[in-house]
Amino acid sequence: MRGPRPRHTLGFALFFLTVPWVAGPAPAHAQGEGAAITATDLAAVHARQIGPAVTGGRITDLAIHPDHRSTIYVATASGGIWKSVNRGHSWTPLFDDQPVAAFGDVTLAPSDPEIVYAGTGEQNNRNSTSWGNGVYRSDDGGATWRHLGLEGTRHVGRILVHPDDPDVAWVAGLGNLWAPNEERGVFRTRDGGLSWEKALYVDEHTGAVDLAYDQTNPDVLYAATYQRERKAWGFNGGGPGSGIWKSTDGGSTWIELTNGLPAGDKGRIGIAVSPSHPNVVMALVEAPTAPGDTPEEGRPGAFGPMRRDPGATGTYRSEDGGATWQKMSDENGRPMYYSHIFIDPNDPELVYSASTNSVKSEDGGRTWTTIAAQPSYDVGVHLDMHAMWFDPDDRDHFYLAGDGGLHETFDGGSSYRKINNFAIGQFYAIGVDQRDPYWVYGGMQDNHSWMGPSETRRYDGILNDDWQQTGFSDGMYQQVDKGGPRNVYVAATSGSYNRVDVLAGTKRPIGPVAPAGERYRFDWTSPGLASMHTEGLFYLGGNRLFISRDFGETFERTEPLDRDIDRDSREVMG
Template sequence: MKSFFSFFLIFFSFSFLAGQDIDLEHFKALKFRNIGPAGMSGRITSIDVNLRDKDHIIIGAASGGVWESRNGGISWKPIFDDQPTQSIGVVKFNQNNPDEIWVGTGEGNPRNSHNSGAGIFKSIDGGKSWKFMGLKETKLIHRIIINELNPNQVLVGAMGSAWGDSEHRGVYRTNNGGKDWDKMLYIDQNTGVADMVADPSNPNKILAAMWEFHRTPWGFNSGGNNSGLYLSYDGGENWKEITKKEGLPEGDKGRIGLAFAPSKSNIVYALIEADKNGLYKSIDGGEKWSMVSSKNIGNRPFYYSELYVDPNNENRIYNLWSYVSKSEDGGRTFRTIMDYGNNVHPDHHAFWIDPDDSNYLINGNDGGLNISRDGAKTWQFVLNLPVGQFYHVDVDNDFPYNVYGGMQDNGSWVGP
């Protein structure tokens, strides 16, 4: 076994150094098995729940693929392992037909360890099989909106490549279930979609946050004069830019997080990275805006900028950053509810609130998945989601040998 493993590493290394694509056909006969470690996990990027059966949960991981639970998070199985990438940006049920699941690949948190994706995929049999639906060159797909009145119409928010100029950014739309795609909103080669949300009472009304950004191996530039907020009333056919005149901050803007209030969809919140970061609020559905607060609203906007509004209370907001902050007064004040304690890992990227029971919450962070049934008072860590993001692995010369690995934000591990 040891000699075989060494051969595999040598073969892989020379293939990589030679700059040649790896032919996956060579590995089809290999049977991989999970060797651990147990009791740990990794970065969760997206969560969705089948509203007809809330025990049916799907999650996407930064480099661990798509996983499914059919019993409320007790046990899990991978459902995307045979696909060409395991870097996931977004997972989404078609709530009119939950056997239809969409997966956008490429993590939408472009830190220096992120992985690019390979387009968008769809399953029509509950995740048993998948079909590639295009948009391969978009690299990072962060948002998917399925029109609940016309599920064949799907909008995709593509961040685009983090590592260079690309014309494959912006809002894409299909009207035939993914057979064909049209680019509906495009700014330039450096500006992609940071967030995109639909009005819960009108699926043709869309808000899109465009983000100018660029990553290099040694740094990251977030923001520019091409970042901004755009509003459409016709499913993405036409767009109106929201500017300083409508109340947004002046000057360069960075990443923007958006959230409609489902119970009163005339209320919309925007977390805006600017010279002075702030939480902004609209009470007319996104036309006019005003700053609500600039205090205790988070850090490192390029890595977070995620807002979620309680479906049953338009004033209750969850703001995801290194911690999770909660507001009960429409964003005027926040208090931290998830810090380094409480059985929860920091650095939060995904959240789900049960539309029928605001106490049922699911949270995804750099350490994995947590579930609360009491409105965030306590959290249960999901121990059996092996989606750790390893920076490097190695073995020693013992017999039998030991395997060592260093993980993103989850320490170093060793096991036989």
């Protein structure tokens, strides 16, 4: 597979910098000791993309032109918006000249699909989530954009555009992930984004994460509100502000829907309305653990990846426009990161949920089967999906997108075409070696660790095939030993390191071993550093600084560098 053309650059695809030879005076930083780099210096620096595209990358949403289905728009977590006019065989980046690259939604106006609304800031609540600066609009299919405001929403969960009037739109704004703020909730415009009114607001901790409407009567709206906040030490993903709301007057007034839904605090919620039977509404609802079910007896209930009540969390269905709800099943994988539910355009019983293992139900959510199986680790369709699009004329044809990029199926999910020809991967960290040409090493969000050459002798340049995998899981820091690529320190999550001989293709786990009765602690992205001066000298950061002088075989340690505070005792959301 040929990689992306060098002329396209974007946020988190790897690039390196070249400075062309220019006759004339030396740059300012060379004329005086310690002089700052100037704008003139930077103007001479040009980025050249080197990939990789082979892995795909985190996609948050996609949209297909209803009249020209070869035209695809893809919104990414931090790589901008991309467009293809030939079903994904080639791509054009649409946001390289804009100040943001993180997106939660891209939506086409049904009455004029050349009008595109884009909501910035991804809606998934990871510690690596990137924020945006509001909403943008294009009237020419993404060729040009104008900013419509709503900067404080920071993370946009969903945009709906009126089916008949492209100037009427609704935005689900989550607000600041890291602090309370008031610019969150559901916003409405009736003049194409020139002005906005706050249609639904709960409080400074609660935003809106999802929206759906009756396509035959867009005055009937459903909104999912979500109370959440993240700190450096933890995440609280729920509270009394979370819920499902309904409006029958286009968003002017709202009522909360509760009959049959879990009582009390709730977490993230995803909603969908059947296009063919609009009284059918589906929801994925997260409920907290009950008090006393956590390791600390009597502690209040909590939300998080592994803290939810299986008795209340699950798939809910209403057949009377939300007046009453029935729990159909426990299906709702890792709600804080997914909560994506979809209903087939023509069949209200055919329901899909995109999550770690994406599934479908043919009986309205009662039972589920996997649609994107992995026969073995990292073989098949990548896990962790966030978006889907369904062909209204062929129920077996749909797109599935997520952390591993974009996939297309024509047989209902039995097999897929992976569309991995545009570089949208997110790199946590990179390193380089001293070969000529030098090689670049990178750790990627949910797409492993890789290495690739900075240049090749081929006319076509650097290809996907030139990139080689060096590690698994989320890749993190990558450090090459002073002695060369026979010893490369490759990190995954939470302080997990391997020493890799990239020439021989072998690896060995390394890391400090804690004495009996003690546990070392590491951050999600635990830093590692290979000495530039001494072979075999490697530093690893955790709650202590760990130092190895023998390529990671053994480690010394410093005194503890933390304050020994139980993070579960600290307040996340007041």
